[in-house]
Amino acid sequence: MIREIVLRNFKCFPSVSLPFANLNILAGANGTGKSSVIQALLVLFQSAQSGSIGRNRLQLNGPLIDLGTGRDVLYRLSEADQFEIDIASDKASLSILAKVQSSKIDHVLDIVIQEASKDPNLAMPTKLLYLCADRLGPQKGYPMSMEDVSGNEIGRRGEYAPLTYFLHREDAVQNSKLLLENDDKRTFATLETQFTLWMRRLFPGFSAMTEQVAALDAVTLGLALQGQYGAADHLRPTNVGFGVSVVFPVILCGLLADSSTTLVVENPEAHLHPSAQSLVGEFLARVASGGTQVFVETHSDHVINGIRLAHKNAVLSTKDLQFFAFARTDKFGSQRVDIVPLSENSEFKIHPDSFFDQYDKDLKLIYGI
Helix, strand or coil: CEEEEEEEEEEEEEEEEEEEEEEEEEEEECCCCCCHHHHHHHHHHHHHHHHHHCCCCEECCCCCEEECHHHEEECCCCCCCCEEEEECCCCCCCEEECCCCCCCCCCCCEEEEEEEEECHHHHHEEEEEEEEECCCCCCCCCCCCCCCCCCCCCCCCCCCCHHHHHHHHHCCCCCHHCCCCCCCCCCCHHHHHHHHHHHHHCCCCEEEEEEEEHHHHHHEEEECCCCCCCCCCEEEEECCCCCHHHHHHHHHHHCCCCCCCCEEECCCCCCHHHHHHHHHHHHHHHHHCCCEEEEECCCCCHHHHHHHHHHHCCCCCCHEEEEEEEECCCCCCCCCCCCCCCCCCCCCCCCCCCCCHHHHHHHHCCCCC
C-alpha cells in the first residue's frame, strides 16, 4: 500500500505531502490539484510498467496518462527546471528528481533517483486499475483487443470493461466484503453473479449479456432493466441510460481488485441518481475494506455520505479513511490541501470552505438566514 506521496514543483504544487490510507477521498473546488495528485501516481506507475524508471527516465505520455511535456508539468513559479516526486509504500520508497529542458519538447524526462530502498519498482503498486472522469459512454460495440494497457485491463475510459467481463465472468470474487446474497439467500462468488447483484442495487432488475463478434474484433453488450422491456430483453447500451454504461466499469473494477491492487476512480458519481451515488460510495468503501487501496476523486455529497454510512456501519474504521480538502491559496498558481478528520460518529471534525458546504450555503440564501 502507498503510505505517502510528496510533490515539489509539480503542476500546481510548490510543495505538498499527503499521507494515505486504505480509502482516500480527494475533494474540493475545480482546478485545485486533485487530478494532479492522481496524475503523479499514474505517471510513476506508467513509467515503472514500461521499464522507464529502470533506465532513469520518466514517461509522461502513455496508456494511463498523457501529461504533455516537461514544461506542462513543471510548477509555473518554480525557480529551477526540475520537479520532484517522492513515494513511500509498505515495501519500499522512491525519490526521483526530473529535469525539464526548455530547449526541446520532452515527452520523456531524464530523472535522478535520489533515494530508493531495495528495488525502486517495489514502491509502485503490483497492479493498478484506473478509470478517468471521461469514461466511455454507451456504444454499439466495444474493442476486443487490449493492446498496451499497462496492466489496466479495464482501460482508462472503461473501454475494455465488456471484454473483461466476458473473459472473467466465471472467476471468483476474492474480496469477501463484497459478496452479496441472491434472492434465495445464497451466496455465489462468481464475478457474473456478484456484478449482477451489485448493479441491481443501483438499477433494479439489471442484467447484462456479452458476446464476441470475432469478424469485427469487437464485443457487444446487451443491457436490461426491470420495468423497461423486461429483464429478458437486452437492449443496446445506446438505448439505455448513460448512467448504466458509465458505472459499469466502476463496479467491475471493484470486483476484480484484490489486496495487491490499487484502484483509482475519478467522478464515480457521473450520470447517477443520488441514491445510486450513495450506493457507489458504500461499494468503494467495501472494496477498500477487503484490502484494495482506493483513491476516489469526487464532487458528490452522496458518494461521501455513502462512505460515511459504511464507516458508521463498521465497514471501515476511522484509521482506514483519509479525506482531503483541496482549495486555492492567495498565492498565484498554488493550492493547499487539508486533511479532514472523521469522528467515530462519522461526522467531520472540521469544515473547510468548499468542502461539501454548498447545500448549507444555498439553504441560508433560500431562507434568508
